[in-house]
Amino acid sequence: MTSPDWPLFEVFIRSRSGLEHKHVGSLHAVDARMALEHARDVYTRRLEGVSIWVARSSDIAASDPLDADAFFEPARDKVYRHPTFYAIPEEVKNL
Amino acid sequence: MTHSELPYANSCVRLGHYDPELAVYTQGLDSLGKDCLQTPSADTAALTARFDAKVERDEKIEPKEWMPDAYRRTLVRQISQHAHSEIVGMLPEGNWITRAPTLRRKAVLIAKVQDEGGHGMYLYSAAETLGVSRDELVAQLLAGTAKYSSIFNYPTLTWADIGAIGWLVDGAAIMNQIPICRCSYGPYARAMVRICREESFHQRQGFEIMMTLARGTPAQRAMAQDALNRWWWPSVMMFGPSDAESQHTAQSMRWKIKRFTNDELRQHFIDVTAPQADFLKLTVPDPELRWDEATQHYRCGEIDWSEFHRVVKGHGPCNRERLQARRSAHEQGRWVREAASAYAEKTRARARRLEESA
Numbered sequence: 240m241t242s243p244d245w246p247l248f249e250v251f252i253r254s255r256s257g258l259e260h261k262h263v264g265s266l267h268a269v270d271a272r273m274a275l276e277h278a279r280d281v282y283t284r285r286l287e288g289v290s291i292w293v294a295r296s297s298d299i300a301a302s303d304p305l306d307a308d309a310f311f312e313p314a315r316d317k318v319y320r321h322p323t324f325y326a327i328p329e330e331v332k333n334l
Numbered sequence: 335m336t337h338s339e340l341p342y343a344n345s346c347v348r349l350g351h352y353d354p355e356l357a358v359y360t361q362g363l364d365s366l367g368k369d370c371l372q373t374p375s376a377d378t379a380a381l382t383a384r385f386d387a388k389v390e391r392d393e394k395i396e397p398k399e400w401m402p403d404a405y406r407r408t409l410v411r412q413i414s415q416h417a418h419s420e421i422v423g424m425l426p427e428g429n430w431i432t433r434a435p436t437l438r439r440k441a442v443l444i445a446k447v448q449d450e451g452g453h454g455m456y457l458y459s460a461a462e463t464l465g466v467s468r469d470e471l472v473a474q475l476l477a478g479t480a481k482y483s484s485i486f487n488y489p490t491l492t493w494a495d496i497g498a499i500g501w502l503v504d505g506a507a508i509m510n511q512i513p514i515c516r517c518s519y520g521p522y523a524r525a526m527v528r529i530c531r532e533e534s535f536h537q538r539q540g541f542e543i544m545m546t547l548a549r550g551t552p553a554q555r556a557m558a559q560d561a562l563n564r565w566w567w568p569s570v571m572m573f574g575p576s577d578a579e580s581q582h583t584a585q586s587m588r589w590k591i592k593r594f595t596n597d598e599l600r601q602h603f604i605d606v607t608a609p610q611a612d613f614l615k616l617t618v619p620d621p622e623l624r625w626d627e628a629t630q631h632y633r634c635g636e637i638d639w640s641e642f643h644r645v646v647k648g649h650g651p652c653n654r655e656r657l658q659a660r661r662s663a664h665e666q667g668r669w670v671r672e673a674a675s676a677y678a679e680k681t682r683a684r685a686r687r688l689e690e691s692a
C-alpha cells in the first residue's frame with residue numbers, strides 16, 4: 240500500500256529484445272528505483288519482459304481526446320501516402 | 335538507476351510544444367482535466383449521444399474522454415470492489431502458506447497469493463484513471479465502507495479448502511471476468527485481460543489439489559467432500575443476486591460494462607463445474623441438481639439468499655477478522671512506507687547538494 244505523497248509512475252515493458260517498450264499500466268512509488276522494482280514484481284512475474292521503463296505520470300504530455308478530430312485532420316485527406324492509391328497494370332511485376 | 339535507456343524514454347515521450355496543463359492523459363492519472371469536469375450543460379446531450387454511439391459501435395472509452403457521471407460512478411464502484419476482493423482474497427489462502435503439505439504446494443500457493451496482490455494493483459490503477467485516488471479507495475476498505483466479494487468472509491478450515499477455492503472460487507471468478515475483457519472501459523478491459531491470463535493457473539492448481547485428495551485415503555476423500563460441501567453454495571452465490579433482484583444489471587449491460595446477466599453466468603458455471611465434480615467422484619451438495627436433456631442445462635435447487643444478504647451485510651463467519659487483518663497489515667507497514675519516503679527525500683537532497691556544488 241502507498242503513502243499519499245508517493246507519485247504515480249507509468250510502466251513500459253519491452254517483452255523481448257527487438258520489440259519496442261509498451262505501456263502496461265501504472266503504480267505508485269517513492270522514487271524511480273522503487274518504481275522499477277515494483278514494476279518488476281507487479282508486471283513481470285512470468286518473465287513478461289527484458290527491460291522496463293518507468294516515467295512519472297506528471298511528466299508525460301499527451302494529446303487531448305476532445306481535440307482528436309482537429310489534431311489528426313492534416314493527415315485525413317492524404318490517401319496518396321498509401322501504396323494502394325496508385326493503380327499499376329497487372330502485367331507490371333515487382334512493383 | 336540500472337536502465338541506460340531511461341533518459342531516452344523521458345525525452346521521447348515529452349512533446350515540447352504542448353500545454354502540459356491540459357495535456358496529461360495517462361493510464362493511471364488520478365486527477366481529471368478541468369475541461370472534463372466543466373462541460374456546459376447545452377453540450378451534454380451531444381456528448382452523451384457521442385458516448386452512446388461509441389459504446390454501441392463497441393469502441394473503448396478511454397480515461398480522459400467525456401463519459402456520463404453515472405457511468406464513471408458505476409465503474410469506480412465495480413473496479414474498486416473488484417480490487418478490494420483481490421486484496422482480501424489473499425487472506426483465506428495466506429492462512430495455509432505455512433502449513434502447505436509439500437514444498438511444491440507451498441511455492442505454488444505463495445505464487446498464487448502474490449498474483450492476487452498483483453491483480454489488486456492492476457485494478458486499483460485502473461480505478462484511479464477515473465479520478466479517484468488509491469488512498470481514498472484503501473481508506474474506504476479499511477473503514478469498512480467498501481464492499482468486496484463475500485466469498486472471502488468464509489474460513490479456510492482444512493487444506494482441502496485451498497483446493498476448493500482454486501477450483502470453485504477462481505473458477506467462478508474466471509467465468510465472471512472473461513466477459514469483462516470486452517468491457518467498454520479500456521483500462522478495466524486491459525487489466526482484466528492480464529488477470530484472466532494469470533487466473534487459469536489458479537483454477538488448475540486447485541483442481542489438482544482436489545484430484546489428489548479425491549484419489550487419496552478415505553480420510554482425504556472425506557476432507558475433499560467436506561470442502562466441496564462448504565464452498566459450493568457460496569461459490570454459486572458469487573455471481574450476485576438473481577437477475578430479478580439485481581439493481582445494476584440492466585444499465586451495466588447497456589453500457590457494455592457487463593455482457594451477461596448474473597443468472598446466465600451462474601448457469602454456465604454450474605453446467606461446466608458439475609461434470610468436474612462427477613470426475614472427482616465427489617457429490618455436489620444440492621440434492622436437486624440434475625441434467626436436463628430438454629434445456630441442455632443442469633437444474634439446481636433454490637439458493638439461500640438470506641445467507642447471501644447476511645454475509646454481504648457483514649455477518650459472515652470472518653467479516654470482522656478479514657478487516658482486522660487488513661487494518662493491522664496497513665498499520666504494521668506504516669514504518670516501512672515512512673522510511674521509504676524519508677530515504678527518497680534524503681537521496682533527493684543529496685543529489686541537489688551535489689548539483690549545487692558542481
